[in-house]
Amino acid sequence: MGDLLFNFTEWLRTTALVDLALWISETKASEIMATNFWAIPAFQVIHILSIAAAFGSILMINVRVFNAGGTSQTLIETANRYVPWIWWALLFLVISGFVMIIGEPVRELINPIFWIKMVLVVVAILLSLWFHNGVIRKAEAGQGVGGSARAGAVIITILWCAIIFGGRWIAYAPA
Template sequence: MLPAHPAAGPGPAGAALDWTHWLAATSPALAMRANAWLYPAVEIVHIAGFAVLVGAVAMFDLRVLGLGRALPVRLLAHYLLPWSVGSMLLVLPSGLLLFAAEAPDLAANRVFLLKLVLIAVAGLNALAFHAGPYRSAERWDSRAPPRARLHAVLSLLLWLTVIACGRLLAYV
């Protein structure tokens, strides 16, 4: 059993920390910490999935920004978006396992919390892009409209910052 977090106690913050201790005491979390090879293997799966996700998103965003204009945006989306969605089948379960193994520490880590917020904002940005400017993508000439390009720039910046936060977790 993990020691109680000093901030744990009555109130919403204490309840959240109690939940993280419960999660860290589950069988999958215990296995992640007990087996010398399991945590690194799950981390590799997480990084591989994230590389596919961010790689597909980045290639699409770069096309929206004007690179590779010979390839229609919708055609590129037809090939890349299934890869980004499919990569979530690797990223989500592996990320949950990694979190469970270190739940109390990660829940109290500002960099981890920032990473989660940035992922949510990146998701909202993607939804806004697809609900907005992307609906008229077949009418774009060789250049996407300014709003579409803004979404692409935001997407690239958000995902690069998510990567930086993920990497910084090893140091903070």
């Protein structure tokens, strides 16, 4: 695994991402981030709080899907309560994530774990679109909470855990 990641890094070093990262690092915005000691941790705090909002919301939808709580509400009422929080949190995650890339472009863009995380994020977004717009609405249309709703709930939760794993391990990528 270490070798695989190392080779991934070596390959990233041959791409135009290097020029992009170096160009970003010379911008004024990047300099401001780099010279303010608390800038990166401050945006990490926004990032973590946004994950908390999204993860808590996903948990409550899952609890409802598995009939483990919130049963005074229908599945669609539960979704209406929590789904907007997930997408708003995602917006804050993307913005704070972009700011952190600007602050430390080489650490992020020339990092195999960063790109693995990005792929997982795209998969999670596509799955969530399917889950929120397809599965939940269909379950509401009278067919009840089926296997696809339960599978979707579990897979999305595992994906988010994997994304969090990637986020933490960006700091420990073999370089």
